[in-house]
Amino acid sequence: MLAATRAVDPWAWHAHPEVAILFVTVLGLYFTALRRLGTRLVGPGEAIATRRQVAVFLTGVVLLWAVSEWPIHDIAERYLFSVHMFQHMVMTLVAPPLLIRGTPDWLVRWLVVRPPRVYAVVRRLGRPIAAGVIFNVVLAFTHWPALVDAALRSEPLHFGVHLLSFSTAMLMWLPVFNLLPELPRLGYPMRMVYLFLQSLIPTVPASFLTFAEHPVYKFYGHVPRPFALGVLDDQQLAGAMMKVGGGIILWTLIFITFFKWYGQSQQGDPATLTWADVERELAQTNPIP
Numbered sequence: 001m002l003a004a005t006r007a008v009d010p011w012a013w014h015a016h017p018e019v020a021i022l023f024v025t026v027l028g029l030y031f032t033a034l035r036r037l038g039t040r041l042v043g044p045g046e047a048i049a050t051r052r053q054v055a056v057f058l059t060g061v062v063l064l065w066a067v068s069e070w071p072i073h074d075i076a077e078r079y080l081f082s083v084h085m086f087q088h089m090v091m092t093l094v095a096p097p098l099l100i101r102g103t104p105d106w107l108v109r110w111l112v113v114r115p116p117r118v119y120a121v122v123r124r125l126g127r128p129i130a131a132g133v134i135f136n137v138v139l140a141f142t143h144w145p146a147l148v149d150a151a152l153r154s155e156p157l158h159f160g161v162h163l164l165s166f167s168t169a170m171l172m173w174l175p176v177f178n179l180l181p182e183l184p185r186l187g188y189p190m191r192m193v194y195l196f197l198q199s200l201i202p203t204v205p206a207s208f209l210t211f212a213e214h215p216v217y218k219f220y221g222h223v224p225r226p227f228a229l230g231v232l233d234d235q236q237l238a239g240a241m242m243k244v245g246g247g248i249i250l251w252t253l254i255f256i257t258f259f260k261w262y263g264q265s266q267q268g269d270p271a272t273l274t275w276a277d278v279e280r281e282l283a284q285t286n287p288i289p
Contacts, residue, residue, distance in 0.1 A: 010079055010226040014070050023065045030057060033107055041106045049104045057102025060095045067091065068162075077152060080229065081220045085238035086245075088142075091162060092135075092169035093249050100170065100177040113182050126174040126184045128194050135172035136201045138164055143205045145217055152219045172198070176253070188261030192254050199250040202242055209239030 038048030066072060067087040076084035103111075113119050125131060141147065142161050151158040175194065178185045186194055208216070215221035215231045225231070 008079075008224045008226050010075050011071055012074075014074055016069055016073065019065065019068045019073075023061055023068075026061060027058075030061075033110075034104075037107065037110060038104070041110060042104075053102050053104055055102075056098050060098030060102055063090050063098070064095045064166075077158070079220075079223055079226055080234050081217060082229075082234050082237040082241060085241050088162075088165060089241065089245055089249075091166050092139075092172075093246055096166065096169045096173045097177050100173055105180055108178075108180055109182070113180070119182075122171075122174070123183060126171055126178075128175045128184060128186055128190070131168075131171040131174060131184070132194065132197060135168045136198075138168040139202060140205060148217050149219045152217075188257055188264070191257050192261075195250050195254045195257070199247050199254075202246050206239045206243035206246075209242065210236050211239075 034049050034054075042048050067076075067090045072083060072087055076087045111118070112122050125134060142165055147161070151161045175184045175186045176191055212235065213232075216235060220234065221231050225234075229237070
């Protein structure tokens with residue numbers, strides 16, 4: 001073990017030009033859309049994008065870039081599953097909400113609502129029940145040991161897994177952060193229920209990782225351990241991050257949503273602050289054809 005520790009340098013720099021090209025392209029398209037499309041699609045006197053929207057979008061892109069680049073990407077792929085878990089959490093629980101909120105409504109309409117086929121797919125798969133089920137099925141699938149071991153040995157497959165996780169996460173967050181009436185969205189009561197359910201399901205794979213007595217992923221059982229973190233300790237840390245870290249993110253949003261709901265009720269009729277609103281939210285969510 002000590003020999004393995006000395007034999008590798010986890011901080012050795014490796015260039016990933018494809019990552020830089022991808023994210024520079026994303027940023028270029030975003031600002032080109034604001035500059036070219038915004039002047040045509042936004043009415044006089046209206047802001048093409050607020051400074052806050054641009055800052056939020058940039059934050060989402062920078063976070064995605066950071067976990068896809070050296071050193072996080074390299075350590076996650078070569079040494080530690082816990083870093084891999086951190087990478088996935090940023091890709092699914094942190095960056096997608098920032099990207100959704102950082103995209104102006106008119107641009108979302110142009111990208112998602114205007115193309116009929118895209119609109120039809122997103123409108124159906126973005127429903128809360130469909131989006132939640134799809135995301136959690138993919139979450140379980142992408143933690144399947146055979147797939148993880150195969151993806152860690154194949155860069156194209158690994159990229160495909162990340163793209164699938166990120167795409168389904170965007171769908172999962174759509175009902176929570178979408179502001180367009182044309183697309184599925186939840187009011188405050190159902191939003192809290194939805195987020196609560198999202199906090200429960202990941203505890204299953206997290207518990208499996210935490211309490212396993214043997215390495216779940218063979219790949220990480222045979223790689224060097226440069227940080228003197230044993231394979232089971234690394235695995236347990238990953239499970240704790242998934243359960244506790246993900247729970248903190250989701251429960252923080254639940255509390256924020258509750259106080260927004262409560263504040264809104266105080267501006268109107270306080271008597272409306274009842275869980276009967278849940279039934280109304282369900283009735284409003286299900287009729288989408």
